[in-house]
Amino acid sequence: MKPDGKVVLLGDMNVGKTSLLHRYMERRFQGTVSTVGGAFFLKQWGPHHISLWDTAGREQFHGLGSMYCRGAAAVILTYDVTNLQSIVELEDRFLALTDTANADCIFAVVGNKVDLTDSCALLPEAEDERPSEKPASGCVPTKVKRQVHADDAIALYKKILKYRMLDEKDVPAAEKMCFETSAKTGYMVDHLFETVFDMVVPTILEQKAEGPSQIVDLNNCKTAKNTQRSCCR
Amino acid sequence: MSVKAFKLVPAVEREMLMGDKARINIECIECCGKNLYIGTNDGSIYHFLLEEKNSPDEKTSFTVTKQLHKYLSVRKAVGELKAASALNRLLVLCDSAIMLVNMMNLEPIPTGARIKGAVTFTLNENPVSGDPFCVEVCIVSVKRRTIQLFLVYEDRVQIVKEVFTQEQPCAVAVDGHYLCLALTTQYIILNYNTGASQDLFPYSSEERRPIVKRIGRQEFLLAGPGGLGMFATVDGISQRAPVHWSENVIGAALCFPYVVALDEEFITVHSMLDQQQKQTLAFKDGHILQDFEGKVIVATTKGVYILVPLPLERQIQDLLASHRVEEALVLARGARRNIPKEKFQVMYKRILQQAGFIQFAQLQFLEAKELFRSGQLDVRELISLYPFLLPASSSFIRSHPPLHEYADLNQLTQGDQEKMAKCKQFLMSYLNEVRSTDVANGYKEDVDTALLKLYAEANHESLLDLLASENFCILTDSATWLEKHKKFFALGLLYHSNGQDAAALQLWVKIVNGDIQDSTRTDLYEYIVDFLTSCSDHELVWKYAEWLLQQSEEIGIYVFTRRPQEEGQDNSFNPDDVMSCLNKYPKSLVKYLEFLVLERRIQKEKYHTHLAVLYLEKVLNLKSLEAERNEELFETKAKLQSLLRESDLYRTRFILDKISGSDLHMECAILYGKLEEHDKALHILVHVLKDFAAAEDYCVWNSKNRGILYRQKLFHMLLTAYLNSSSAEHELVMAAVDLLNSHAADFDAALVLRLLPDSWSVQLLSSFLAGAMRESIHSQRMSQIALGLAKAENLIYKHEKVKLKGDTTVLSDRKLCQVCQTPFCEPAFVRYPNGSVVHTHCAAGRLVTSNTNRHFSSPSGRT
């Protein structure tokens, strides 16, 4: 079956991309191994089929990112709130991979593992887990200092817009597109994916309306890419 | 997670090629149909004929016969071989040139056409030229960073295009206009027609040999970093997740749904459906791995082997055999597009059914049910697992080969009673669900019979529902089963639903009589009564009527009295027949007569008299028992009186004769009333019974619907009876006063006053007098009003008359009749109230044809 739209998760290794997808698709959090290459899930969203690509964060597979992002309707840039380097990497390493994504690609910036931070006591109840379990298996024993704050994510989002040469007025607001999640407790995970899917649907409809021309015109892609590159330098 | 997807079969062994010449190595292979070509490093080509033979033990093997061995002119290694069967040509890459040789005799073509300067080449399997007599060849040129495209015909070669790349290409695959190239540091897709290129991903071809393989329309398989097998379309998109090979993969081939890869030690098999590694075969010194039209061939430098795919069905069966249902289904679904639709559907259905039985055996009933449903399982397959459930008459035979390994449920559960019960429970609910759906079509008998058996065995209450509703239970089979489980009541229902009411009744009667035991219904007797009441077979009703009455006279009689109305007159029983049957059952007889007289309101003297007599006899009988059954006596008396009062049909004199001599005075009075012998009646009421209320009542009901005069007459008689008593008892006087005061309107006051003793005070009678007065004044005023109204009406008519007379009607020659529009010729005419004048005969005619109406547009609205 040919998916109608593509959503790609990018981010450094170990930030929890695979865990987020597992949590969303299989409603659970289990041990993961570092992803090799990539993997994908098909998600039925209303009448549409959306493919969800999990990429490998390891340096070794970095080169594959561009190809995975080609034609993406949305890119979810993921970092780990307890690891400053992980958000730095997003800008340094991963943003360039999105050159191949659709021109109207939607971006979301997601800080994962909020359950580890000391502010987690303030979090509302986890969506799936029973509350009684939370103190035992939740965040209490391993408090880590939060290294990335919401402002940093918003700043990144704005940098992305600049990089993509998009006007803030034409795209969803930064506050709306920056998320903090926990794949472990399920906190905000559904909200993240559902928000992104809802935003992807108009793109899908547009594509469907345009008819069966699903072949990407190499010429156009190339020129588009080049202009972006040259402008940002 | 392993499947046996392939097996490795040797094809060409060392002896057949180089014998013991150690220096000689296999360089390349090509397989086209049955032709297997092998190129070696000493510049020779071998041609073998490869024939598959299927021996009965399923061990596929090949017979390989050597056809030719040909040395090329230059003693250099043969780099690559590709057959172009449409041209009968073999393309041979040797010493940087591609030459064409005849596929059969391996002789170079006479024209000597060749492509020079090729490092490697490939054929376009999705050609764009459309000419069947040429092949499109793409070469990596010895010139730096150059790709060339040629059209190769039977005996000539034509260059089509030369394309330059940004880096040195080292491997190429073609699909249509798209080239998939492994450059020094990356893979790209290049459209040689437009020149547009698209980067795929970086890859260091110096570290590892790149792999570029076309795997289908517009899709390629590439060796990626970290031993990944990456999929990419000509659009530069990956539509499948990568497979994970080892780092030092040498070659890859495709045999749907598997990707086969070769490294130094192993052949690995991954599924494209779930990216999982499915099989690993040890294979040392592998060197070449290629697929040719679905045939996967591997070679070392010394020998050639074939990877024979096990039939998909076999693989699926293996998975099912190891209970890996999910994987089997994924594999089956993945095979959909590789198998003709019809065949696929048959196969897939079967797999679903098998999977269903696997789940069933694990007591995963929900999953099993879903699989049975989607696999459109013949439910009898399932039923047949349960011993004895299928009716003996069923034509069912299990499908062959069997869908599962179980002989029956006993084997499946290994005698575990709890499991057995669960399985039965499942079948019950499953059959109940499907029995009214398409699934049961064609074998509803088998389904319903099986369900009945299950219900009966489990003592399930739905048994009765099943039998009471429309069902297809087979009689003989079900009857035996029900008997065995002592479900006699249900058996009766079964007989009934098969139209054998007599048998049903016989059985039920036996249960009631205690001849056989079945406690299903404690109210079975009432049930039988109901049953017969609505039974249209009268013979049957007669047969059991006596038995019913013997059981209970009161309830048994319902069979006659509660018959459904819609039966219609002709269909109901003849009352006389019924009565003669009821002779022995007095209580029933009474009930039946009550039914006829009070309910059906049959206006026949016979029944009314009979009922009255029966009541009377009962009353007399009860009376003789003294106070023992007072209640009943009281009731019966009330009934008797009510009948005597309401009915006008019974033989009054006859009853009266019977009654006289007894002390049934009230009844006696009623009878006199019927005979209009009111003085006798009132005498009894007043003087014998001294029941003044009853006397008043008597007057009221006897004068009902008979006008005020009759009523006054009766009341007057009552009053006379009170007053004319010889022994002017005080009691009677008081009764008379009360009567007058409370029924003032029912007396003719004038007559009353004449009757009253003078001694009575006005005060005593004030209420009566006031009432009588009011009545009198009222009637006087009413007549005055009537009189006035009549006068007024009279006046109106007079007025009309005068008005009409006032106008003169002039009749002249010129005046025309309004109807026929001709003049009048004689003096007689008719004048209508609106003034129109017509001939007398026209007026007469107008009465007949009233449509002349419209001629007289009457000003007064009246014509």
Ligand SMILES: Nc1nc2c(ncn2[C@@H]2O[C@H](COP(=O)(O)OP(=O)(O)OP(=O)(O)O)[C@@H](O)[C@H]2O)c(=O)[nH]1
């Ligand atoms: N506490 C906590 N741990 C998390 C969370 N999400 C992921 N982890 C853990 O972080 C580790 C890495 O998670 P993965 O999902 O494999 O990370 P990834 O981004 O897919 O990594 P790569 O596949 O290597 O790119 C695992 O040990 C997870 O258990 C989270 O929300 N909270």
Ligand SMILES: [Mg+2]
């Ligand atoms: Mg991962």
